[in-house]
Amino acid sequence: MASSKLFEGIPPFPDDIPTVSMNTVSLTGLRENDAKVVAACKELGFFFLDLRGDSMGDAMIECIDQLFAIGQEIFDLPESVKHQYLHDIPRSFLEYERLLTKTETEEPGRFEWFNLGQDGLMGNADLQALPEFQIATLINHTLAKQLSLPVETFAAAQRPTELSGTVVRFIKAFASPGAQDLRTSMIHHTDFGSITLLANVVGGLQVLTPGDSALDEDAWRWVRPQPGCLIVNLGDAMVQWTGGALRSNVHRIKYPPGEQRFVDRYSLAALFRPERNASMKPKTGQDRAGVEDTDLTAWEWEVKMAMALSRGEAVVESKGGEPVVPLGQAVGAGPGVHYKSYDEFLSAEELAGVMNGKTVAPMVRRFDLEIKRQVKYPDVVIAAYRQEKIEPTRNGGTTVLFSLQQQAIVSQIKGTTTYVDVKTGRPKDIRTLGGGFPALFEGFTKKSERANALRERWELEHPPKAPRAKV
Ligand SMILES: O=C(O)CCC(=O)C(=O)O
Ligand SMILES: [Fe+2]
Numbered sequence: 001m002a003s004s005k006l007f008e009g010i011p012p013f014p015d016d017i018p019t020v021s022m023n024t025v026s027l028t029g030l031r032e033n034d035a036k037v038v039a040a041c042k043e044l045g046f047f048f049l050d051l052r053g054d055s056m057g058d059a060m061i062e063c064i065d066q067l068f069a070i071g072q073e074i075f076d077l078p079e080s081v082k083h084q085y086l087h088d089i090p091r092s093f094l095e096y097e098r099l100l101t102k103t104e105t106e107e108p109g110r111f112e113w114f115n116l117g118q119d120g121l122m123g124n125a126d127l128q129a130l131p132e133f134q135i136a137t138l139i140n141h142t143l144a145k146q147l148s149l150p151v152e153t154f155a156a157a158q159r160p161t162e163l164s165g166t167v168v169r170f171i172k173a174f175a176s177p178g179a180q181d182l183r184t185s186m187i188h189h190t191d192f193g194s195i196t197l198l199a200n201v202v203g204g205l206q207v208l209t210p211g212d213s214a215l216d217e218d219a220w221r222w223v224r225p226q227p228g229c230l231i232v233n234l235g236d237a238m239v240q241w242t243g244g245a246l247r248s249n250v251h252r253i254k255y256p257p258g259e260q261r262f263v264d265r266y267s268l269a270a271l272f273r274p275e276r277n278a279s280m281k282p283k284t285g286q287d288r289a290g291v292e293d294t295d296l297t298a299w300e301w302e303v304k305m306a307m308a309l310s311r312g313e314a315v316v317e318s319k320g321g322e323p324v325v326p327l328g329q330a331v332g333a334g335p336g337v338h339y340k341s342y343d344e345f346l347s348a349e350e351l352a353g354v355m356n357g358k359t360v361a362p363m364v365r366r367f368d369l370e371i372k373r374q375v376k377y378p379d380v381v382i383a384a385y386r387q388e389k390i391e392p393t394r395n396g397g398t399t400v401l402f403s404l405q406q407q408a409i410v411s412q413i414k415g416t417t418t419y420v421d422v423k424t425g426r427p428k429d430i431r432t433l434g435g436g437f438p439a440l441f442e443g444f445t446k447k448s449e450r451a452n453a454l455r456e457r458w459e460l461e462h463p464p465k466a467p468r469a470k471v
């Protein structure tokens with residue numbers, strides 16, 4: 001990521017928009033095998049890498065500042081010059097393109113990019129590798145170690161001196177002053193390669209909550225750019241090599257949020273790809289949905305994926321990885337946690353399957369905590385859960401904390417959980433699990449109807465007091 005200098009003079013990133021909660025790992029932590037790396041790569045497929053306070057990292061920050069300036073100069077060139085460098089699709093994605101892809105609304109994208117190929121930079125001789133390469137190698141080593149694989153497992157398939165589709169990408173997403181501009185600039189996608197290092201200054205990058213639909217606008221979270229930090233995300237090749245253990249997550253460029261929409265957004269991405277002749281066979285014994293054993297080389301595998309995408313056959317979805325936060329962990333509950341309402345419907349064995357994360361795990365998808373009043377001790381607080389909404393793959397409700405001393409609600413947590421199939425990591429229609437699950441769905445539907453009817457009646461009988469006029 002660029003230094004804090006580049007953050008000066010741009011409008012602030014707003015504080016009141018939903019941002020993604022993303023782990024930060026320092027470069028020192030990465031060298032010292034910080035366990036957060038693999039955890040982040042399993043859960044979200046994204047993390048911040050803080051380059052500051054490390055000599056290589058500080059040099060990289062300076063280098064990124066220079067690349068930002070170069071990117072701006074490239075895009076400022078006259079159209080006629082830029083057009084001499086147009087992509088030669090499908091043979092190559094190198095060099096210049098404008099409005100390359102359509103967005104989900106079938107409108108053209110709102111960006112231009114220039115992809116600088118590693119092969120061109122490398123020539124045949126011993127030129128220096130891309131500076132970002134050292135970081136990618138560190139990440140490759142750390143991930144291999146944390147997955148108990150030989151340290152060179154991933155790095156050996158991405159040697160900088162071999163032919164590959166690795167590029168440094170300069171991107172300019174256009175300012176979005178008009179109401180009609182407030183849409184997607186770069187369509188949602190996962191990256192093809194192994195590792196992407198992103199440098200963002202102006203906001204606009206959004207990450208999809210794993211397991212959710214890209215069409216659900218509520219499921220998108222903004223990434224707040226941090227000075228001195230790169231955004232690291234994994235691509236599909238890493239999912240393939242790890243048999244689905246790591247996640248390649250869906251992301252897109254939306255218009256920059258708040259006042260930032262009035263400025264052009266320059267960003268920089270180093271997209272690492274496997275060397276052309278690398279084998280795409282999974283390197284671990286894991287076997288998950290969506291990962292095929294294959295004899296294809298990286299080049300053949302990428303062409304196959306690119307063709308499927310261009311024919312509209314590929315579904316853009318988060319691949320691999322692990323459920324984000326199992327409910328039991330999220331509420332800090334140990335094995336003794338009791339899902340009272342579940343055991344009305346499920347057998348002991350079915351309940352154990354859910355509680356121990358063996359079959360389907362209710363994962364917290366979203367929760368909004370509203371603190372209404374301070375609690376003064378001593379007090380007794382009653383927690384009650386109101387079942388509000390059940391869908392085949394999701395459940396939602398509100399937990400209310402009521403203070404006996406204050407005779408009032410002191411806080412409430414509105415949340416939804418997704419039922420995630422533990423084997424595939426995908427949302428599961430619980431009705432298809434058989435046994436007591438269809439009855440659970442029916443029972444929860446009735447509970448939701450009853451609770452909502454009661455709430456409506458209560459609200460009718462207790463209309464909110466008119467606010468007092470301010471004097
Ligand atoms: O500019 C960004 O923040 C994201 C770019 C991106 O996702 C890509 O080029 O693949
Ligand atoms: Fe991307």
